[in-house]
Amino acid sequence: MTVTELPRTVVPNPSFRKQVEEKSGEKITACYQCEKCTNGCPLAFAMDIVPHKLMRSVHFGLKDEVLNSDTIWICASCETCTTRCPNGIDIAHVMDSLRQISQAEGIKASQPQVPVFHKAFLASMKRFGRVHEGEMAAMYILKTGGLKGLMSMAGMAIDMFKKGKIKILPSRPNKQVRDIFRAAERKGK
Amino acid sequence: MEVSIYPGCSLEGLAKSYMESVEAVSKTLGIELRELANWTCCGSASAHVMNDDLAVALAARNLGIAEKAGMDLVVPCAACYQRLKVAEKHLRQGKPVEGLPVKYEGSFQIRTMPDFFWENVGEKALIEKVKNPLQELNPVCYYGCLTSRPPKITDAKNPEDPQEMDRVLRSLGANVKNWSFKADCCGGDLTLTRPDLHMKLTQRILDMAIEAGADCIAVACPMCHENLDSKQAEISQETGRTYNIPIFYFTELMGLAFGDPAAEKWLSRHTVDPLPLLREKGLLEMQVRR
Numbered sequence: 001m002t003v004t005e006l007p008r009t010v011v012p013n014p015s016f017r018k019q020v021e022e023k024s025g026e027k028i029t030a031c032y033q034c035e036k037c038t039n040g041c042p043l044a045f046a047m048d049i050v051p052h053k054l055m056r057s058v059h060f061g062l063k064d065e066v067l068n069s070d071t072i073w074i075c076a077s078c079e080t081c082t083t084r085c086p087n088g089i090d091i092a093h094v095m096d097s098l099r100q101i102s103q104a105e106g107i108k109a110s111q112p113q114v115p116v117f118h119k120a121f122l123a124s125m126k127r128f129g130r131v132h133e134g135e136m137a138a139m140y141i142l143k144t145g146g147l148k149g150l151m152s153m154a155g156m157a158i159d160m161f162k163k164g165k166i167k168i169l170p171s172r173p174n175k176q177v178r179d180i181f182r183a184a185e186r187k188g189k
Numbered sequence: 190m191e192v193s194i195y196p197g198c199s200l201e202g203l204a205k206s207y208m209e210s211v212e213a214v215s216k217t218l219g220i221e222l223r224e225l226a227n228w229t230c231c232g233s234a235s236a237h238v239m240n241d242d243l244a245v246a247l248a249a250r251n252l253g254i255a256e257k258a259g260m261d262l263v264v265p266c267a268a269c270y271q272r273l274k275v276a277e278k279h280l281r282q283g284k285p286v287e288g289l290p291v292k293y294e295g296s297f298q299i300r301t302m303p304d305f306f307w308e309n310v311g312e313k314a315l316i317e318k319v320k321n322p323l324q325e326l327n328p329v330c331y332y333g334c335l336t337s338r339p340p341k342i343t344d345a346k347n348p349e350d351p352q353e354m355d356r357v358l359r360s361l362g363a364n365v366k367n368w369s370f371k372a373d374c375c376g377g378d379l380t381l382t383r384p385d386l387h388m389k390l391t392q393r394i395l396d397m398a399i400e401a402g403a404d405c406i407a408v409a410c411p412m413c414h415e416n417l418d419s420k421q422a423e424i425s426q427e428t429g430r431t432y433n434i435p436i437f438y439f440t441e442l443m444g445l446a447f448g449d450p451a452a453e454k455w456l457s458r459h460t461v462d463p464l465p466l467l468r469e470k471g472l473l474e475m476q477v478r479r
Contacts, residue, residue: 018411021330030368031456042373042374042376042390043374043390045389046383046386074379074383074386076373076374076376076377076378076379077234077237077334077377078334078338078373078377079334079335079338079339080334080337080338080374082338082445083338083339083340083348090339092391096237096238096241097241099238099239100238100239100240100241103239111382111383113382114382114383115239117235117378117381117382118235118238118239118441119235119239120245121233121234121235122235122236122239124349125229125230125232125233125235125236125247129229129230130198130201130228130229130230131198131201131208131230131233132198132202133198133202133203134202137381140381160203163457163458164204164205164458165202165203165205165415166203166460167201169340171229174227174229176229176250176289177229177230177247177250179288179289180243180246180247180287180288180289181243181251181288182288183242183287183288183289184240184242184243184287184288187242188240
């Protein structure tokens with residue numbers, strides 16, 4: 001059953017809402033379903049649970065539906081919803097919290113390539129202090145499309161390299177950046 | 190005038206033309222840019238998606254460096270700007286940073302590039318340097334999401350209808366068109382993870398720019414530039430409509446107006462070739478004359 005099939009009988013369960021409120025620091029119950037977030041969302045057309053329904057689903061405690069949704073991985077963090085919410089809910093931050101809860105609980109992302117991308121990005125950051133775009137994109141493509149995928153991008157990469165849009169050498173590793181990653185990883189455990 | 194600059198990772202790669210044009214026009218305007226010593230990545234979208242502590246700490250580290258430098262900080266990349274502003278708000282509340290002690294007093298301002306050129310440098314200084322007014326050019330200004338939103342973080346004066354880039358280019362003579370998509374989303378990193386969705390968002394922005402009567406789009410963000418510039422041939426193929434609208438970093442247009450001979454090198458890195466438009470508008474002869 002998906003949320004789009006509502007109405008159905010739902011017994012509200014506050015434990016998930018409390019978990020999200022604690023993680024995000026945002027007050028989910030402040031949402032009065034005005035739909036401003038959904039109306040301004042540039043990606044609502046591609047979401048299985050549009051933003052205001054997502055907020056309601058969290059409120060009702062529909063944990064499985066929310067954490068398995070496409071929505072949390074399709075949101076591009078443009079923050080239009082956060083800017084326009086009349087009740088001051090940082091909806092984009094709630095999206096971040098939902099992604100983090102879903103990752104921490106080992107749920108397979110409905111759009112699995114999205115967390116793969118972010119992990120490749122963070123890995124490049126941790127390795128070099130600064131992100132090396134060429135290396136990061138290559139790692140992401142290798143993990144999602146394999147060698148074949150990587151080869152299919154070679155033409156574009158050579159073209160960009162010729163134009164000078166790919167940095168040649170990565171930056172030197174940075175100890176403080178590694179410390180920051182270590183602290184975050186420790187706390188996450 | 191001396192300012193600190195936080196270039197961000199993209200300005201060393203994808204957005205090299207942005208960096209070179211920022212440096213060139215700053216030099217023309219007598220501004221000394223001081224690159225933050227040993228800066229590192231701001232965390233970008235990936236950090237805040239995956240881990241809140243990481244997102245704040247990675248950005249905050251750079252504010253600690255800026256504090257030592259003791260000058261206002263300009264940030265050309267929209268995404269870096271927003272991440273640094275998030276860290277600024279965090280530090281201003283006296284909250285600790287996970288994994289790194291950051292000495293921060295908040296003695297400096299963080300500015301976007303358009304904001305800096307309009308508010309700190311000012312119209313008079315800009316006009317003084319114009320050699321080739323951009324009179325025939327009809328750009329729309331595209332600010333992207335993250336210099337504007339959310340205003341409680343970015344301190345944007347007009348988050349739904351930003352003005353600074355419009356004013357800079359108007360002062361250089363451009364016939365800047367008004368439109369309602371200045372701060373709409375280009376899809377960000379969906380360009381890699383869901384290219385189908387990214388192309389829909391991009392197409393809508395290109396359509397609205399054309400409808401507004403624009404012959405080019407000026408941007409102030411590496412991601413916006415890459416997303417709008419690089420997929421036009423593919424979008425044309427898919428829709429059967431031809432898209433071939435040049436996308437400029439607004440600082441490249443400033444360089445053109447100031448008659449900077451390096452402009453042609455910056456423009457050679459674009460996917461959509463802007464030279465035919467510039468030739469048609471008589472903005473390229475001065476390059477050849479040099």
